[in-house]
Amino acid sequence: MTNNFYIEQEMMYSGSLGCRGCGWSMMVRYISDIFGEDTVYVVPACCFSIIAGPYPMNALKNNIVHSLFAASAATASGVRAGLDAQGKNKTQVVVLAGDGGTFDIGLQALSGAAVRNENIVYICNNNGAYMNTGIQSSSATPMGAVTTTEPSVHFKKNNPKDLMAIIKAHQVPYSATASLAFLEDYRMKLQMAKKHYGFRFLMVDGICPPGHKIEPEDAIKVARLAVNSNAFPLFEIVEGKNKINHRPENPIPVTEYLRLQGRFKHLFSTNGNRDNRNSEILEDIQRNVDERWIELGGNIFNI
Amino acid sequence: MTEVQPIQVIKGNTAAAVAAKLCRVKYIPAYPITPQTTIIEEIASMIAKKEMDANMVNMESEHSVFSAALGSSMTGARTFTATSGQGLFYAHEVLHAIAHFRQPIVICNVGRPSIPWNIWADQSDSLSQRDTGWLQFYGESSQEILDSIIQGYKIAEKLSLPVMVVSDAFYQSHTSENVNVPEQELVDSYLPQRKISENTIQVESPKSFGGLVPPEIYDRFNKLHWEAMNIAEEETIQAGKEFSKIFGREYGAVEAVNINQNTKTILVALSTITTTIRGVLAKYPEVGLLKIRLFRPFPVISITEIMKSVSPECRMITIDRNYMGEKEGCVHQEMKRALYGKNFPIYDVYAGVGGKDVPPETIERIINFDFGQNVDPVWIDI
Numbered sequence: 001m002t003n004n005f006y007i008e009q010e011m012m013y014s015g016s017l018g019c020r021g022c023g024w025s026m027m028v029r030y031i032s033d034i035f036g037e038d039t040v041y042v043v044p045a046c047c048f049s050i051i052a053g054p055y056p057m058n059a060l061k062n063n064i065v066h067s068l069f070a071a072s073a074a075t076a077s078g079v080r081a082g083l084d085a086q087g088k089n090k091t092q093v094v095v096l097a098g099d100g101g102t103f104d105i106g107l108q109a110l111s112g113a114a115v116r117n118e119n120i121v122y123i124c125n126n127n128g129a130y131m132n133t134g135i136q137s138s139s140a141t142p143m144g145a146v147t148t149t150e151p152s153v154h155f156k157k158n159n160p161k162d163l164m165a166i167i168k169a170h171q172v173p174y175s176a177t178a179s180l181a182f183l184e185d186y187r188m189k190l191q192m193a194k195k196h197y198g199f200r201f202l203m204v205d206g207i208c209p210p211g212h213k214i215e216p217e218d219a220i221k222v223a224r225l226a227v228n229s230n231a232f233p234l235f236e237i238v239e240g241k242n243k244i245n246h247r248p249e250n251p252i253p254v255t256e257y258l259r260l261q262g263r264f265k266h267l268f269s270t271n272g273n274r275d276n277r278n279s280e281i282l283e284d285i286q287r288n289v290d291e292r293w294i295e296l297g298g299n300i301f302n303i
Numbered sequence: 304m305t306e307v308q309p310i311q312v313i314k315g316n317t318a319a320a321v322a323a324k325l326c327r328v329k330y331i332p333a334y335p336i337t338p339q340t341t342i343i344e345e346i347a348s349m350i351a352k353k354e355m356d357a358n359m360v361n362m363e364s365e366h367s368v369f370s371a372a373l374g375s376s377m378t379g380a381r382t383f384t385a386t387s388g389q390g391l392f393y394a395h396e397v398l399h400a401i402a403h404f405r406q407p408i409v410i411c412n413v414g415r416p417s418i419p420w421n422i423w424a425d426q427s428d429s430l431s432q433r434d435t436g437w438l439q440f441y442g443e444s445s446q447e448i449l450d451s452i453i454q455g456y457k458i459a460e461k462l463s464l465p466v467m468v469v470s471d472a473f474y475q476s477h478t479s480e481n482v483n484v485p486e487q488e489l490v491d492s493y494l495p496q497r498k499i500s501e502n503t504i505q506v507e508s509p510k511s512f513g514g515l516v517p518p519e520i521y522d523r524f525n526k527l528h529w530e531a532m533n534i535a536e537e538e539t540i541q542a543g544k545e546f547s548k549i550f551g552r553e554y555g556a557v558e559a560v561n562i563n564q565n566t567k568t569i570l571v572a573l574s575t576i577t578t579t580i581r582g583v584l585a586k587y588p589e590v591g592l593l594k595i596r597l598f599r600p601f602p603v604i605s606i607t608e609i610m611k612s613v614s615p616e617c618r619m620i621t622i623d624r625n626y627m628g629e630k631e632g633c634v635h636q637e638m639k640r641a642l643y644g645k646n647f648p649i650y651d652v653y654a655g656v657g658g659k660d661v662p663p664e665t666i667e668r669i670i671n672f673d674f675g676q677n678v679d680p681v682w683i684d685i
Binding site: 037038039040042049050052053054055056057058060061062063064065066067068070071073074075076077078079080081082083084085086088091108109111112116 | 330332358361363366367373374377378379380396397504505506510512513515516517
């Protein structure tokens with residue numbers, strides 16, 4: 001493992017079409033650095049399908065296949081099979097998808113590819129909503145968040161889908177979560193994903209200043225708070241076992257993570273105190289974070 | 304014909320599977336659906352017996368089947384699959400993508416309709432996909448299905464367009480017939496390995512496939528597709544000629560039977576109904592048959608040529624085994640378009656929809672039907 005965060009092999013051209021502070025470019029710069037030249041990317045409809053460049057541009061020095069929204073894992077399965085049929089077994093096939101294309105419309109194809117143990121890497125940038133179409137709820141949208149389809153008092157009332165548990169149930173060789181605030185861990189997981197054979201899955205905490213209503217300069221800070229509050233735990237699943245990669249010594253209350261984001265603003269009153277109605281929601285969110293952390297194999301005695 | 308080819312008694316679905324093998328298809332993403340299922344079962348069996356060197360994968364849906372086919376074809380691998388009815392409907396979105404990614408995928412669709420539930424012969428599934436940018440062939444016999452798949456790859460790879468070969472459920476898919484199964488070497492000489500074109504993924508020359516195309520240049524892509532479609536009928540005729548040199552069987556975009564200046568009625572039909580019509584024609588010397596083999600693009604050039612010899616009083620009767628939510632059936636609409644500016648009286652008959660049998664007696668009822676001044680389509684035998 002290396003502590004070197006430098007991009008050694010820059011595979012992405014300058015001039016990103018991402019919003020200010022968007023996590024996609026940074027995320028893909030590290031992915032393409034580690035996966036190198038011999039890689040084909042499959043990108044369904046998502047923010048990266050725009051950032052990757054409209055015709056005739058290509059933000060990457062690799063082949064990119066823009067797939068149908070519901071079909072990235074199936075398209076990648078076909079690309080894999082076609083390459084294998086020509087003896088190109090070493091070429092990596094990597095899906096770069098958003099949470100809508102992964103948790104919702106693409107779930108069927110994802111499940112099929114995972115259970116067949118297709119030799120592909122699937123990386124989901126989970127920013128918790130359909131950000132490309134302008135912040136509509138997905139089944140990855142966290143409880144309490146407002147979106148344009150669950151606005152104001154109709155904010156998201158239930159917990160997001162536990163996709164990592166679904167992936168785990170498919171018994172794939174390697175899956176992990178990662179955060180751009182923990183680059184060493186992120187790079188290690190990309191290396192691990194590259195090293196394994198078969199279906200590999202990475203879920204990266206998606207940074208989205210316009211969607212999360214945060215300042216671009218706070219993006220990495222918010223991502224770090226997500227991990228340090230256990231709202232977005234860093235773990236790997238290898239051979240069916242959870243391995244927590246980062247155990248915050250003193251996990252911060254989840255409210256500290258939520259407070260910085262405009263999408264949760266309504267849960268806090270203007271002076272920063274909770275009103276009664278919303279305090280219940282905040283308690284629910286904290287309870288869910290704690291329960292999932294324990295389920296994962298963590299403990300909460302130090303809270 | 305260069306040598307004697309072995310005759311086998313096989314079902315239409317077996318013919319489709321054997322054709323895929325003979326075309327040295329490399330990848331078959333598959334999903335079961337009646338009445339297509341025995342095609343993929345036959346392929347799986349040939350692979351298991353090491354008679355076929357390919358990779359068949361059980362997918363989770365037809366949407367995924369066609370998406371995987373697209374991905375595979377983009378790498379340059381020859382790709383095949385088969386489906387029916389709901390499967391084709393479910394893949395609708397991907398059909399557009401395959402056609403406009405210009406991928407030369409060939410499929411066999413065993414036609415069946417949708418709701419009310421029905422699994423029998425009907426062309427509503429494939430005909431409703433006529434505007435997805437695929438070439439469509441309708442086969443009359445198992446032989447024609449086999450031959451059309453082989454020719455299909457030839458045409459598809461020449462034009463960078465996908466080809467759908469359509470057969471009739473059960474009457475064809477599950478009925479055994481004599482089929483001349485060509486030797487592998489003959490097929491290899493007709494259909495060499497797929498050439499790797501600019502449209503394929505090559506690691507050495509990275510490209511972006513399918514990025515957003517702005518309004519200023521979007522039309523260019525449609526026009527390029529349109530230009531390829533415009534020469535598809537000629538390419539079909541050419542591919543048929545080359546085929547007959549090697550295999551001895553002749554194919555065009557259409558087939559005219561007993562059409563001349565004395566013909567008083569022409570029945571226009573697709574697929575297995577044409578065989579029934581052939582049998583009836585002996586009793587009716589003034590009736591001809593126009594068999595439409597290439598449906599998309601509609602073979603206007605061939606039809607125009609054939610109709611030159613026909614008297615202007617000759618009646619045209621289109622037989623539609625499909626329902627499109629329009630007054631006239633699909634074949635009728637297309638024939639009217641092909642005959643635009645000519646004054647042949649033209650009538651439409653719905654027959655055999657949902658798999659209802661169309662026996663010789665029905666064909667005779669159609670021939671003898673008094674349409675009078677009625678221009679509305681007739682539902683026969685209802």
